[in-house]
Amino acid sequence: MSALRFDNVTVRLGGRDILKAATFEIEDGELVGMLGANGAGKTTLMRAALGLAPLASGSIQVLGGPVRAGHSGVGYMPQNRGAALGLRIRGYDVVASAMLGTRFGFARLDAAMRKEIDWALDTVGARDLARRSIAELSGGERQRLLLSQALLGRPKLLLLDEPLISLDPAHQSVVVEIARRLRDELGLAILFSAHELNPLVNAIDRVLYLGGGAAVLGKVEDVVTGPVLSRLYGAEIEVVRVRDRFFVMAGGVEVERDAHRHENGHSHDHGHAHV
Amino acid sequence: MFEYDFMRTAFAASGVAAILAGTVGYFLVLRGQTFAGHALSHVGFTGATGAALFGLSPLAGLLGFTLLAGVGMGLFGEKLSERDVAVGMMLSLALGLGLLFLHFYTAAATQATALLFGNVLGVDDSALWILTLLAVCSLAALAYIARPLIFASLQGELAEARGVPMRLVSVAFLAIVAVAVAECAQIVGVLLVFTLMVGPAAAAQNLSRRLGGAVALSAGLALFDAWCGLTLAYYTDWPVSFWITTLSGLVYFASLAARPG
Secondary structure, three states: OOEEEEEEEEEEEEOEEEEEEEEEEEEEOOOOEEEEOOOOOHHHHHHHOOOOOOOOEEEEOOOEEEEOOOOOOOEOOOOOOOOOHHOOEHHHHHHHHHHHOOOOOOOOOOOHHHHHHHHHHHHHOOOOHHHHHHHHHHHHHHHHHHHHOOOOOOOEEEEEOOOOOOHHHHHHHHHHHHHHHHHHHOOOOOEEEEOOOOOOOOOHHHHHEEOOEEEEEEOOHHHHHHHHHHHHOOOOOEEEEEOEEEEEEEEEEEEEHHHHHHHHOOOOOOOOOOO | OOOOHHHHHHHHHHHHHHHHHHHHHHHHHHHHOOHHHHHHHHHHHHHHHHHHHHHOHHHHHHHHHHHHHHHHHHHHHHOOHHHHHHHHHHHHHHOOOOOOHHHHHHHHHHHHHHHHHHOOOOOOOHHHHHHHHHHHHHHHHHHHHHHHHHHHHHHHHHHHHHOOOHHHHHHHHHHHHHHHHHHHHHOOHHHHHHHHHHHHHHHHHHHOHHHHHHHHHHHHHHHHHHHHHHHHHHHHHHOOOHHHHHHHHHHHHHHHHOOOO
């Protein structure tokens, strides 16, 4: 059984094909890094896998069944992480809001639910963080806390949308390490989207590359190559590999560099914005 | 002061409205929809003046209009930037219409002041019963939707992915807000609804980081503002709404100073 399978999936938003006949299959217990330029459809792909994007054609299988909204086997960490982040509300209350959040009525947290929340917090080492207000946490701490929330309900497939965004390298490696541990210890299939390949490259089993509506899934050394990326980008791409770091160049310029700048809303001068 | 019938009624009515406003207001602040609450009160003004013009009960007109507008806003959609402009336009339209109604309604002056700045001392027993009944229903409805409401307010995208019916939650919540606004307008008037709905809630958010604790604190602070305001008004003979707004403002600014971290 595969964790997530796309068959010829086309998603059209605002008259534009965000995904065009995307076909790939993510296995159980596999950590897949998802890469692609801004607007390549990474978030849309996740929303499609969550049953939130209408399919123009094709079909999606999630954990062996047809895709549907609110699937309990799927954990999700959205990129836009909600209004909670600026609020002085205890981390625990924010995490716990997901536990009862789908139920109308007068439900209260019972002992079993509290145990489940504690398990999720412990799994990512966020038990102490949950006592503090979410506005006080650093970016990396916050990410860990929200990651624990995605584990509630013990999903088999985890969709993490840009969990590394605006983290410094040290915190990035903490988050990647947690993802790796979740795969190894809990056997979760994880789809992990990112701007850059290099922070992920040693942890992921395969890479899913998006470009021009198409998706290519495979081993890093098979996908992150000049010919494959040239096809996805529709432009001449050259890949330079220095030990285990990859630099994707188009006509001597790193292609992700401008995209990266836009995403952050300001230009920051790092000489190497990696893929 | 409790030897007077109208004072006892005023304490009961303002207490009921304050508890409702403080509780609902906390979620309003949590969701960043305080502007919607403000606009609803202006729509209520139109409803009340219109009802008076046609010889109906102002409370019924107020409630009917805020409810309609609340549900309409809930259905409006999610885009906040567009929504602010739309809400603002609705607010001005409503006030303009209210002015027209006042123009035709000749016995306007006292009525208008009561609507705009409240007249808690004029609440009679039958109105008190209606306010109490509405408040109990609204609080029950709020408790019923509280869990999805909190989830949707804190983490909208995640809640949507987990299958929370976002539109339904939003519409139901704004309907509850509409009732709370109508109740507050009876106490402090449509122009000062913020003082009971937003002031205590914002202060509570500064003072408590526990969700449940903050909701209770918000209701408690609103009750404190309302009752102390009434008491001060009784002894000074100054307007009740003046004292309530003063207390609400003082508590809010004190909470800013006392805020941890």
